[in-house]
Amino acid sequence: MTLTPVDYVILVLYFAFVIGIGWKLRKSATSASEFLTAGHHVPVWITSLAFLAANLGAQEVVGMAASGAKYGIMTAHFYWIGAVPAMLFIGVFMMPFYYGSKARSVPEYLKMRFDEKTRGLNAITFAVMTLFSSGISMYALAKMFNLVLGWNFNNSILLSGAIVLAYTYLGGLRSAIYNEVLQFFLIVLGFSPLAILSVMRAGGWSGIQHRLPDVMTHTWRYVGHANENPMGVEVFGLVAGLGFVLSFGYWCTDFLVVQRAMAADSMSAARRTPLLAAFPKMLMPFIVILPGIAALALTKMGSGYALPPKGASYDYDQALTTLMAQFYPSGLLGVGLTALMASFMSGMAGNVTAFNTVFTYDIYQGYIKPNAPDSHYLKVGRLTTIVGIALSIATAYLAAQFNDIMDFLQLVFGFVNAPLFATFLLGMFWKRATGHGAFAGLLSGTGAAALVHGLTAAEGKGAWIVQLHVFPSQMAQNFWIAIFAWTTCFLVTILVSLATAPHVEERLRGLVYGLTELPREEGVPWYKRPLPLAMVVIAALVVLNLIFL
Amino acid sequence: MLDLRVPSGVFFGLVGALLLAVSFTNPHAPMTDSNVDLYTGLAMLAFGGFLLLLAMRSRKA
Numbered sequence: 352m353t354l355t356p357v358d359y360v361i362l363v364l365y366f367a368f369v370i371g372i373g374w375k376l377r378k379s380a381t382s383a384s385e386f387l388t389a390g391h392h393v394p395v396w397i398t399s400l401a402f403l404a405a406n407l408g409a410q411e412v413v414g415m416a417a418s419g420a421k422y423g424i425m426t427a428h429f430y431w432i433g434a435v436p437a438m439l440f441i442g443v444f445m446m447p448f449y450y451g452s453k454a455r456s457v458p459e460y461l462k463m464r465f466d467e468k469t470r471g472l473n474a475i476t477f478a479v480m481t482l483f484s485s486g487i488s489m490y491a492l493a494k495m496f497n498l499v500l501g502w503n504f505n506n507s508i509l510l511s512g513a514i515v516l517a518y519t520y521l522g523g524l525r526s527a528i529y530n531e532v533l534q535f536f537l538i539v540l541g542f543s544p545l546a547i548l549s550v551m552r553a554g555g556w557s558g559i560q561h562r563l564p565d566v567m568t569h570t571w572r573y574v575g576h577a578n579e580n581p582m583g584v585e586v587f588g589l590v591a592g593l594g595f596v597l598s599f600g601y602w603c604t605d606f607l608v609v610q611r612a613m614a615a616d617s618m619s620a621a622r623r624t625p626l627l628a629a630f631p632k633m634l635m636p637f638i639v640i641l642p643g644i645a646a647l648a649l650t651k652m653g654s655g656y657a658l659p660p661k662g663a664s665y666d667y668d669q670a671l672t673t674l675m676a677q678f679y680p681s682g683l684l685g686v687g688l689t690a691l692m693a694s695f696m697s698g699m700a701g702n703v704t705a706f707n708t709v710f711t712y713d714i715y716q717g718y719i720k721p722n723a724p725d726s727h728y729l730k731v732g733r734l735t736t737i738v739g740i741a742l743s744i745a746t747a748y749l750a751a752q753f754n755d756i757m758d759f760l761q762l763v764f765g766f767v768n769a770p771l772f773a774t775f776l777l778g779m780f781w782k783r784a785t786g787h788g789a790f791a792g793l794l795s796g797t798g799a800a801a802l803v804h805g806l807t808a809a810e811g812k813g814a815w816i817v818q819l820h821v822f823p824s825q826m827a828q829n830f831w832i833a834i835f836a837w838t839t840c841f842l843v844t845i846l847v848s849l850a851t852a853p854h855v856e857e858r859l860r861g862l863v864y865g866l867t868e869l870p871r872e873e874g875v876p877w878y879k880r881p882l883p884l885a886m887v888v889i890a891a892l893v894v895l896n897l898i899f900l
Numbered sequence: 901m902l903d904l905r906v907p908s909g910v911f912f913g914l915v916g917a918l919l920l921a922v923s924f925t926n927p928h929a930p931m932t933d934s935n936v937d938l939y940t941g942l943a944m945l946a947f948g949g950f951l952l953l954l955a956m957r958s959r960k961a
Contacts, residue, residue, distance in 0.1 A: 357922050368911045375902045677931040682922045
């Protein structure tokens with residue numbers, strides 16, 4: 352792929368605008384709470400799009416096209432059941448407690464609701480995980496630019512790190528959020544033409560259906576048994592593992608996304624943030640997955656485009672970039688690459704700002720220096736931005752050197768995350784749940800995840816204790832690990848809570864269902880109320896699933 | 901406070917204009933006969949203009 356000067360002009364223009372937005376917002380970041388939580392007055396259309404964009408990293412965009420080519424339209428499950436229902440749940444049911452508690456972070460909510468140790472566990476694991484995931488995606492991006500454009504690995508890492516640093520250092524969370532919206536627009540406008548062109552060239556959706564096996568163009572028809580579909584998953588593992596445990600665990604508890612909703616200017620806006628984000632989320636498969644499916648169809652029909660081969664199969668990870676090289680003339684190619692860069696930066700800035708807030712408030716203020724003036728925490732927050740990005744860069748190099756360690760760490764992170772939603776569900780909706788219960792539940796849930804991995808194998812991995820069961824795919828194994836971890840955490844939290852002294856009810860006011868005055872929505876038009884909005888989303892979701900049944 | 905619609909509108913207006921300018925001389929991409937730069941450029945100009953229009957209306961109000 353070769354770029355012309357106009358492509359570079361577009362890329363540089365984009366860099367200038369993101370830094371310019373940070374520069375414009377620098378005056379608003381004058382206190383720690385403005386810098387780290389955006390002072391709770393960001394308009395709802397901005398928080399909703401940022402809610403979506405912070406999660407829409409480059410790895411997701413590239414990975415979803417790859418999955419589209421590998422698994423077909425079933426990949427849309429990661430959006431339609433793997434994200435949207437959880438987004439509705441947090442908006443309708445959980446946000447009153449998050450936003451109403453006045454907590455500045457998710458770990459801080461855990462401290463208010465449970466105790467110090469539960470918060471410490473969550474804060475520290477979250478901080479480490481965000482840094483690593485930011486570093487890993489940085490590594491992936493630099494490697495891709497090196498492969499596709501021949502750019503120098505070090506320069507890609509340093510340049511992208513420096514630009515994210517510039518705008519988050521200047522304007523803090525607000526600057527990251529505002530830029531995420533610009534990045535979101537760019538991702539949509541930069542990748543939609545690719546979806547349109549590649550699908551048209553493959554003969555439209557009906558042409559694709561003709562050229563590919565039936566299983567690639569249906570979402571639900573082949574999930575009755577794991578050996579019927581290329582993902583190797585069956586309906587229970589898919590719905591309970593992905594649709595419930597993993598999806599709710601991420602969208603309802605991960606501070607990276609929750610932070611965006613908490614920056615909204617009112618309770619009502621905070622609740623609507625994930626609900627409004629659900630509309631574009633639902634449609635994202637058409638932009639990020641369809642090109643991958645079209646790439647496979649184009650390969651099969653001998654159109655002149657072919658997925659690059661890899662062994663006996665294809666190098667799916669190159670689906671997106673090879674399509675761009677074939678369908679985009681110079682000019683639009685610059686837009687496409689800029690969109691890729693934008694998706695990377697929105698993901699990285701999301702990680703860095705979430706890390707900042709958790710480190711400054713939950714670790715630094717919590718354990719290192721509790722009673723300093725606000726200006727001190729602002730200074731620490733800014734410094735943490737620099738340190739966080741430096742550590743991400745270090746992680747990227749670590750990933751380049753030791754691939755196995757990274758795979759291992761990601762496995763461990765999965766074990767830590769799997770039980771989380773059980774803790775929040777019980778914490779928010781059962782006032783009898785105690786701090787000891789939550790802590791024991793989280794630890795035993797993580798232990799259960801490791802145990803299931805040790806006892807089962809998939810694609811030659813796992814079963815490091817003894818092999819009791821073999822899963823048809825790693826995806827199926829992940830889903831079932833999550834199901835076991837969640838169930839263990841849920842049960843242990845209940846049992847230990849019942850065996851320990853309950854929290855004083857007065858302390859739980861505003862934090863738990865039954866002790867919290869729920870927000871009233873009377874006299875508000877229906878399209879601004881959470882429940883009717885959620886109903887519209889569900890109806891649209893059902894229609895989409897029926898179309899691609 | 902910065903109205904995000906203004907910088908976004910200007911950005912997409914500029915990129916759209918740039919695409920439009922190169923669309924007349926650019927060779928087509930290998931896999932398509934249509935002038936993709938032209939269509940995307942027009943779409944971006946329209947989107948940028950729409951954002952600026954919204955921003956202007958709310959400023960007047």
